[in-house]
Amino acid sequence: MAEEIIEEKTHDEMETEIRDTDIVFDCPYCNHNLAIDFRGAGLQTNCVNCGESVLVPIPDGMEISDLDLDQTEILKMLFATRRNLKTALIRISELEETIQIELDRKMKTEAASSKYAVQLEELNNLCKQQAIVSEKFASMVKLALSTIKNPSQEDATSKE
Ligand SMILES: [Zn+2]
Numbered sequence: 008m009a010e011e012i013i014e015e016k017t018h019d020e021m022e023t024e025i026r027d028t029d030i031v032f033d034c035p036y037c038n039h040n041l042a043i044d045f046r047g048a049g050l051q052t053n054c055v056n057c058g059e060s061v062l063v064p065i066p067d068g069m070e071i072s073d074l075d076l077d078q079t080e081i082l083k084m085l086f087a088t089r090r091n092l093k094t095a096l097i098r099i100s101e102l103e104e105t106i107q108i109e110l111d112r113k114m115k116t117e118a119a120s121s122k123y124a125v126q127l128e129e130l131n132n133l134c135k136q137q138a139i140v141s142e143k144f145a146s147m148v149k150l151a152l153s154t155i156k157n158p159s160q161e162d163a164t165s166k167e
Pocket residue numbers: 034035036037038039054055056057058059
């Protein structure tokens with residue numbers, strides 16, 4: 008659901024002009040130049056040109072607090088969660104490489120099985136953690152989007 012909303016936003020943004028707060032990057036699949044609203048940082052979206060699912064980069068040193076948002080805290084948590092997820096994914100791919108190396112070695116020696124088992128266990132644990140983080144992230148995206156869509160719902164009702 009989150010992806011659909013982000014994607015809609017992307018189309019709208021592409022039709023209008025690029026804003027200062029947009030994240031501009033190239034699609035890794037077709038090199039099409041994409042401009043995504045900053046709130047899409049760290050989220051999955053679909054390339055408007057080739058339709059591939061791409062990860063919107065989080066700009067280095069991005070100052071969310073400069074943007075005068077009520078949702079700053081939510082966004083910070085969102086970005087931190089996304090970064091953790093990214094770190095976990097990198098670690099998983101490193102472990103997969105290591106495991107492949109260990110497997111190759113094992114075929115020759117049959118002796119590396121204990122080290123391999125430990126790493127396999129770590130990979131298994133990381134996969135479980137990643138699933139938890141993904142779920143948490145998805146619910147935070149939902150919360151962030153609903154907050155962004157209805158920024159002053161409480162104020163509006165209390166005035167009336
Ligand atoms: Zn593309």
